[in-house]
Amino acid sequence: MWEYTDKVRxxxxxxxxxxxxxxxxxxxEVGSLACGDALRLTFKLDKDGRIKDARFKTFGCxxxxxxxxxxxxxxxxxxxxxxAKVTNKDIADYLGGLPEQKMHCSVMGREALEAxxxxxxxxxxxKHQLEGKVVCTCFGVTEKEIxxxxxxxxxxxxxxxxxxxxxxxxxGGCRGEIEKIIEKIQSDKIKEAPTAEPRRAGKLTNIQxxxxxxxxxxxxxxxxxxxxxGNIELxxxxxxxxxxxxxxxxxxxxxxxxxMKDVVEAKLREFVSRDLFVEEDKESAQQPHNHLE
Amino acid sequence: MKTIYFDNNATTKVDERVLEEMRPLFxxxxxxxxxxxxxxGQIGRRIGQARERVAALLGCEPNEIIFTSGGTESDNTAIxxxxxxxxxxxxxxxxxxxxxxxxxxCRELESHGYTVIELNVDKQGRLNMxxxxxxxxxxxALVTIMYANNETGVIFPIEKIAELVTGRGIxxxxxxxxxxxxxxxxxxxxxxxxxxxxxxxxxxPKGVGVLFVRKGTRLSxxxxxxxxxxxxxxGTENVPGIVGLGKACELxxxxxxxxxxxxxxxxxxxxxxILKKCPDCRLNGDKENxxxxxxxxxxxxxxxxxxxxxxxxxxxCASSGSACTSGSLEPSHVLRAMGVPxxxxxxSIRFSLSRYNTEEEVDYAIEKIPPIINRxxxxxxxxxx
Numbered sequence: 181m182w183e184y185t186d187k188v189r190x191x192x193x194x195x196x197x198x199x200x201x202x203x204x205x206x207x208x209e210v211g212s213l214a215c216g217d218a219l220r221l222t223f224k225l226d227k228d229g230r231i232k233d234a235r236f237k238t239f240g241c242x243x244x245x246x247x248x249x250x251x252x253x254x255x256x257x258x259x260x261x262x263x264a265k266v267t268n269k270d271i272a273d274y275l276g277g278l279p280e281q282k283m284h285c286s287v288m289g290r291e292a293l294e295a296x297x298x299x300x301x302x303x304x305x306x307k308h309q310l311e312g313k314v315v316c317t318c319f320g321v322t323e324k325e326i327x328x329x330x331x332x333x334x335x336x337x338x339x340x341x342x343x344x345x346x347x348x349x350x351x352g353g354c355r356g357e358i359e360k361i362i363e364k365i366q367s368d369k370i371k372e373a374p375t376a377e378p379r380r381a382g383k384l385t386n387i388q389x390x391x392x393x394x395x396x397x398x399x400x401x402x403x404x405x406x407x408x409x410g411n412i413e414l415x416x417x418x419x420x421x422x423x424x425x426x427x428x429x430x431x432x433x434x435x436x437x438x439x440m441k442d443v444v445e446a447k448l449r450e451f452v453s454r455d456l457f458v459e460e461d462k463e464s465a466q467q468p469h470n471h472l473e
Numbered sequence: 474m475k476t477i478y479f480d481n482n483a484t485t486k487v488d489e490r491v492l493e494e495m496r497p498l499f500x501x502x503x504x505x506x507x508x509x510x511x512x513x514g515q516i517g518r519r520i521g522q523a524r525e526r527v528a529a530l531l532g533c534e535p536n537e538i539i540f541t542s543g544g545t546e547s548d549n550t551a552i553x554x555x556x557x558x559x560x561x562x563x564x565x566x567x568x569x570x571x572x573x574x575x576x577x578x579c580r581e582l583e584s585h586g587y588t589v590i591e592l593n594v595d596k597q598g599r600l601n602m603x604x605x606x607x608x609x610x611x612x613x614a615l616v617t618i619m620y621a622n623n624e625t626g627v628i629f630p631i632e633k634i635a636e637l638v639t640g641r642g643i644x645x646x647x648x649x650x651x652x653x654x655x656x657x658x659x660x661x662x663x664x665x666x667x668x669x670x671x672x673x674x675x676x677x678p679k680g681v682g683v684l685f686v687r688k689g690t691r692l693s694x695x696x697x698x699x700x701x702x703x704x705x706x707x708g709t710e711n712v713p714g715i716v717g718l719g720k721a722c723e724l725x726x727x728x729x730x731x732x733x734x735x736x737x738x739x740x741x742x743x744x745x746x747i748l749k750k751c752p753d754c755r756l757n758g759d760k761e762n763x764x765x766x767x768x769x770x771x772x773x774x775x776x777x778x779x780x781x782x783x784x785x786x787x788x789x790c791a792s793s794g795s796a797c798t799s800g801s802l803e804p805s806h807v808l809r810a811m812g813v814p815x816x817x818x819x820x821s822i823r824f825s826l827s828r829y830n831t832e833e834e835v836d837y838a839i840e841k842i843p844p845i846i847n848r849x850x851x852x853x854x855x856x857x858x
Contacts, residue, residue, distance in 0.1 A: 182778075192782065198852055213855060214815040216776065216796045216804065220854035237854035241778035241797035245852060282797075319802070342802070349802035398584050413586045427588070 184242060185276035191246035196253055199235040206304075208296030211288055215319055215346070217244045221251070221292040223300075231255050231263060236292075243275075243282040250274050251289040260297050266290065267332055268344070283344045287329055315357050318350025326358060330365045338362070352403045389452065390417050396451040397424075401444055412444065415461045422448060425461040474788040477834045479743075481674075482623050482651060482767060482825035483792055487717070488676040494720040495678065498713040506710055507701065516712055523719025527683055530722040531668070532659035539684045539702045540715045544650040544671030545574040547684040548617075550695035550706070551646040551667045552578050555615045556587070558691035559644075562614035568592045568600065568629075569810035571619050575648050576806075579617070588612070597759040598627040598811045605634065609641050616645050620652035620668075624794055624807040624823055625758030626767025628652065635664035644690060650674055650682075654725035655733065655764050666690045672714060676827070677721030681714030732828040737765035739835050740826050744768040746839040751846045755817055757808060766826045769794070771808075771817035774856050775849040780822055783845040789838055794821040816855075 184192075204222035211218030217240030226232040234252040238245050250271055255263040268286040272278045278286060299305075312324045329335060329344040338358045342349040348358050384392065397414055405412055411427035424444060445458045478486070504513030506520055524535040531538075541547045552575065556565070567579050569591045579589045590608050592600055600618070609616075616638045621628045631647050638645040646667040652658070653668075654675030660668065667690060672681040684706075686692055692705065699707035747770055748754050757769040772780060777793025784791055794805030796819060803809070804818035813821070824838075850856045 189782075192779070193786070195852065209854070213774070213819070216802065216815075216819045218854055237852060239774060239853045239855055240776050241795070242782045244776070244797075245779060346802050402584065411583060 182242075182279050182282070184246075184279070187275045188243055188246045188278065191249040191275065192242040195236075195245055195249040197233075197235050197249065197256075198237070200237060201233055201235050206296040206300030208292040208294065208299060210291045210295055211239070213239065216240065217285065217288060219244070219248050219288055219292045221248070221296045223255070223296055225260075225300075228259075230257055230259050240285065240288075241282070243278050243285040244288065246275060247271050247278070247285045247289045248292075251293060255293060260300065263293060264297055266293060268329070269333060280340075280343045283333070284346050287345050291325075315361070316347035316350065316354045319346040321345050321347035323361065326361050327365060330362055336362060336366060351406075356400065356404065384453070386417075392452045393417060393422060393448060393456075396448055397444075400447045400451060404443060420453070420455045420457060422456055422458045423461050424458060477787075477789045477830075477838060479824040479826055479830070479834075479838065480790045480792055481827040482626075482823065484673045484679065485676045485827055486829055487673075487678055488721060488724055490724060491677055491717045491720045495713040495717040498716055502712075506712065507699075519716050520710055520712065523715045526719040526723040526726075527670075530653070530658070530726045531670075531685055532661045533685055534688065536703070537660075537685055537688055539686060539705050540710060540718075541682045541684055541706055542680055542711065543682040544572075544648065544669050544674070545682075546695075547669035547671070547682045548572070548574040548646075548648050549578055550684055551669060551686075551692070552582075552615060552617055554692040554695050555644045555646065555667070555690075556582070557693035559614045562612055564588045564590065564610070564612040564614060566590045566592065566605065566608050566613060566616045566618075568594065568618055570594055570598065570622055570624075570807045571617070572623055572648055572650070575617055575619065592618075594810050596812050598622060598625050598757070598807070599759055599762070600629055600634075602630070602633070602637070606637060609638065609643060613641075613643050616643055618645075618647055620647045620649035621656070621764050622758070622807060623651045624805055625769045625811075626651070626764035626825075627758045628656070628762045628764065630762075631665065632663055635666075639664040639666060651764060651767075654722075654729065655766060657729055660685060660687070667692070670718075672718040672721060675721050675725050677718040678714050681711050681718045683718065728828065733765045736826050736828055736830070739830055739832060740766055740768055740824070742832075743824060743826075743835045743838060744770070747842055750839070750843040757811065757813055757817075757821060767823065768825075769821060769823045771813065772820040772822065772846050772849075773816050774853045775820045775846065777820055777822055779849050780820065780845060783849065784822075784842070787837075787841045789841065792823045792825075794823065795819045 201222040201224050205225045206223050208221040220237045223231050223234040234255050236248040236252050238248040254266055268290040271286040271289050312322045315321060315323050315326055325345055326341060326347050333344055335341055335344060338348050338355050341347055341358050348355045394414060397412060402412055413425045413427060415423040415425050448456045502516060504516050506513060506516040508514060524538045527538050528535040541550060565579055565582060565587055567575060583589050592604055594600055618629055618634055620631050635645045644666045647665055648669045650669055650671045653670045666687045668685040670683040673679040694705050696707045701707055701710055753773040755771045757771055776797060777795030778797040781791060781793050794808050796802050796804045808818040808821055
């Protein structure tokens with residue numbers, strides 16, 4: 181059960197400004213049925229260019245409905261320039277906070293507002309569209325959007341980013357990339373601090389090394405391969421030679437060599453030791469275990 | 474406000490008679506059954522009686538019953554223990570719709586080099602026996618398939634599956650947490666090797682479960698550190714829990730037929746009324762082969778958590794397969810495996826009834842649900858005026 185504040189509950193059970201304005205000056209639509217929440221925001225301006233009326237329709241959970249309701253309250257009476265300054269944090273704060281995993285609802289509100297303003301400024305022609313590189317393909321989240329939620333909310337972990345904009349919450353294949361974006365932004369913030377060396381262990385015993393290789397494969401490599409229908413098994417470690425076998429789609433993948441060199445070796449060198457190199461266990465590669473359709 | 478509890482697949486009310494049976498075991502008969510003195514030793518008889526009661530419900534021998542801390546431990550023990558007993562076999566077969574207590578364990582095994590096959594289900598949530606048969610080979614150590622699905626109530630043809638699997642010399646385990654107490658079982662005439670039960674799903678207490686292990690099945694112990702349960706499950710027995718579970722099984726045995734007529738009638742009434750009164754609804758799961766107490770209905774274009782909160786206003790308790798209720802961002806893995814479209818999966822609600830529900834409660838829910846659905850649809854951008 182979620183711990184919602186009384187304000188969230190109130191705006192959910194008695195939402196303000198539900199509906200759709202006929203012939204609106206601006207309309208913003210974000211989200212989709214597949215994503216689990218969606219918001220359509222419409223507004224009308226008065227003769228001084230202030231938002232006279234704002235209405236919403238939302239598909240989503242209680243906090244999605246409550247944040248939409250608050251959004252319309254917050255922007256009424258504002259000029260578009262003033263409204264554009266409303267952040268997801270303003271929306272969440274107005275509600276007395278949201279559960280961490282629900283912060284993406286407040287971000288959806290802010291996105292819908294931006295889309296509606298953009299729609300107005302383009303004379304009603306432009307609809308919200310993804311800008312720039314899409315990092316999370318499950319939820320269609322762009323690099324730009326991820327950077328923005330990290331900056332505006334001072335996020336430091338992939339989990340935070342998922343809570344705020346859903347990126348990384350599907351197959352998990354983009355979690356490595358999100359981590360890099362966080363690193364980039366957080367290290368931009370403290371320019372004078374030394375650039376982040378990848379965390380690599382010092383001198384390792386054989387047992388520690390094998391343990392660390394296993395951990396790296398489990399945490400860094402397997403999730404990415406699984407997302408593409410593959411899998412990896414650690415067969416053996418001989419000195420700096422790491423012997424692995426690929427399963428599932430990876431076993432028959434034409435790019436197997438590329439995947440192995442590019443992903444596995446790079447990750448192991450990053451997290452365990454620079455001296456490691458990877459070899460594929462040919463014997464087991466000939467018996468593909470295709471466990472996915 | 475009265476609570477209308479339609480979430481019995483999550484947990485159930487402890488039967489008063491179960492509680493009465495447990496009560497003396499806290500402050501009066503609190504001895505340790507492993508002790509040498511009479512005070513402790515006499516407790517062993519209580520456990521023995523509970524074992525007989527469980528065995529009577531399952532139609533097996535009392536010494537085939539191992540008491541555990543619950544369904545999750547039973548599942549973990551069965552899977553890990555069975556694999557440890559046949560270290561040269563490296564393949565496990567399960568389904569995409571298992572409870573996480575099975576699915577998460579199987580996926581963890583993948584990182585230890587096991588090949589895990591997750592069988593698909595069709596749109597009604599049914600298995601394809603041919604697909605299973607195709608996968609059985611000499612490398613297969615274990616097949617673990619649930620008896621009845623917790624989300625949809627769909628019942629798999631477990632007896633047939635068990636026969637097929639064990640006929641090939643492969644160990645077969647079934648998570649029967651949702652089935653026991655709701656449908657009659659007779660393990661004597663069955664080929665099931667191992668079966669998991671949870672106490673709190675059949676009006677027993679939480680924190681106690683059972684793993685049935687057929688005599689002769691090879692299983693390495695999962696919990697170490699004591700001789701309890703004939704060395705198969707170490708740790709001082711949860712005596713009140715075990716005794717309570719025994720009583721719950723006894724009650725289930727005496728009431729299973731009659732209760733199911735009543736519960737099924739109430740479920741059907743609720744289901745029919747909702748499907749009739751609310752437009753754009755769909756029933757999830759095989760209508761025929763289904764638990765008598767469960768219905769899983771999708772309300773398109775609205776989201777499950779919002780529905781649950783509105784139901785909660787009226788004291789009506791249910792569950793949802795929507796993403797938002799779990800904290801994950803994707804809807805139920807069961808509904809996705811069945812190919813339920815996202816439009817419907819996010820708005821799915823499970824109502825699961827028990828013998829404590831009444832017709833008045835069902836009528837009350839039938840009256841309250843349609844306006845809730847309409848209200849949320851008015852908010853939805855996907856519903857035209």
